[in-house]
Amino acid sequence: xxxxxxxxxxxxxxxxxxxxxxxxxxxxxxxxxxxxxxxxxxxxxxxxxxxxxxxxxxxxxxxxxxxx
Amino acid sequence: xxxxxxxxxxxxxxxxxxxxxxxxxxxxxxxxxxxxxxxxxxxxxxxxxxxxxxxxxxxxxxxxxxxxxxxxxxxxxxxxxxxxxxxxxxxxxxxxxxxxxxxxxxxxxxxxxxxxxxxxxxxxxxxxxx
Numbered sequence: 722x723x724x725x726x727x728x729x730x731x732x733x734x735x736x737x738x739x740x741x742x743x744x745x746x747x748x749x750x751x752x753x754x755x756x757x758x759x760x761x762x763x764x765x766x767x768x769x770x771x772x773x774x775x776x777x778x779x780x781x782x783x784x785x786x787x788x789x
Numbered sequence: 790x791x792x793x794x795x796x797x798x799x800x801x802x803x804x805x806x807x808x809x810x811x812x813x814x815x816x817x818x819x820x821x822x823x824x825x826x827x828x829x830x831x832x833x834x835x836x837x838x839x840x841x842x843x844x845x846x847x848x849x850x851x852x853x854x855x856x857x858x859x860x861x862x863x864x865x866x867x868x869x870x871x872x873x874x875x876x877x878x879x880x881x882x883x884x885x886x887x888x889x890x891x892x893x894x895x896x897x898x899x900x901x902x903x904x905x906x907x908x909x910x911x912x913x914x915x916x917x918x919x
Binding site for chain 2: 726728729730732733735736737739740743744759762763766767769770773774776777778780781784785786787
C-alpha cells in the first residue's frame, strides 16, 4: 500500500501557482519579486521532500541494522 | 495487486512532471524525487519481510549473528547507494552518481573486513605457519 500520494498533487499545484505568479509578476515588470516567488515555492516543496527522505532513511536504518 | 498502484502513481508523476517541466524545472525535479522516495518506502516493507525470513533461517541454522548482520548491513548500504545514485542521475549529474556508487563500494569493503579477518584466522588455525 503506497502511502499518502496526495502530496504529489499538492506539489504540482504549488508548482502551477508559483509559475502563474511568476508570469504575472514578470508581465508587471517586477523581475526580482518573480525570482523571489520561485525561490520560496521551491523551498516549500523541498520541505515536503525532506520529510520523505528522512522517513525513508529512518526505515532503512531500522530494517538493515544500520544504527550507529 | 499492489503493482497497479505503483504503475498508476508512476504515470501520474510523469504527467505532473510534463506539466511543470517548462515553467518550473526545479519543482518538476522534486516531483520525480518524491515519487522515487515513495516507491522505495513502499518496497521496503516487502524487503523487511524477506530479511526477517533470512534472519530466522540463520537462527535456525545456528549461524553466528554477526555474519548475518554484516551481510544485511551490506545489502542496506547497496540499497541506499542505489537510491541516492538514481536520484542524482535523474537530475542529470552522472559524475556525482558514479562517485556515490564508488564510496558505497568502499564502505561495503570496510564492513566486510571483520569477516575476512576471521576467515584468515580460521585458515591459519587449520594450517599453522611455523
